[in-house]
Amino acid sequence: MNRFGTALLSLSMTLPAAGLAKADDYPSRPVSIVVPYPPGGAVDGVARVLAATLSVKTGKTFVVDNRAGGAGGVVGSSDVVKAAPDGYTLLLNASIHVVTPLINKNVPFDVVNDFTHISGIAAGPLLITTNPSDKANTLKEFFAEVKAAPDSYNFATSGYGSAGHLAVEVLKGEAGVDTEVVTYKGAGPALTDMIGGQVQLIADPILSSLPHVKAGRLKPLAVTSLTRSPLAPDVPTVAESGMPALEMLSWYGVWAPKNLDPKAAEYLGKVIQDVVTSTEFKDKLTVFGFEPMYKNSADLKAFVVDETQRYSKIVKTAGIKVE
Structure with a gap:
């Protein structure tokens, strides 16, 4: 074989190895964690903790x-x-990711089958607050006021179909009131109107609500977990507030496009597990009122299926309209 033929043979033998080395180098450029909301909310906060720790x-x-x-x-x-399934575009979203297809007829994807489920990462209760000027100090007292003067009250939600929206609808049903729930585009504007008195009740993650409570701009009534939050130990649970027990957590997960490259899926599954189960991640989440909620790919997918069934019942019972 002449030197030209030998060179071609040598090149052909090295190409597969070079390609493998390139694949094994994932990620060789920045990985984008898409947050489908503006900066400043709970989803954005969890995403930034995850991205920084990773x-x-x-x-x-x-x-x-x-x-x-x-x-x-x-x-x-x-x-x-629609992104390439190469591991460079991920989604971080909250439980609203599962609820939205139940209340929006124009969702162009299936939350179970159109994503690669990577990991569950965090969960936390909601803080139910009202205006400091309101005389009520418990949820039971608050809803008694609402029943006595229903036209004087409006409730708020930071997102149609969010955990906070569902929690408020469940509370309305338990209290037997039909107060309007005003939908805002994010926690920021909703809390601004809460502080201004335009709306009188909201259930929102501790991350966004607690600073306003500590500053005296909002009055806490209850948390939507079965036990009190370490960040707000003086705030009772819904059951302690004189109403039927309610557990409504805002939970967060990571997804990728379906048919994700196996090497990227393996890498992401491992490193996200390492982060979510680490002390550093837990400590950072605790400041926001969340706890790590690690679920592997299969567990997250099963959880999404179960939560879809649960939320479907709430949507139907509360009569939440499909838009």
């Missing part, structure tokens, strides 16, 4: 990419569905 632990670059577009996060989530 970057430190792996030495790779993970960045938060806010792609707000309304519609319960449908726009940003749709971007992820």
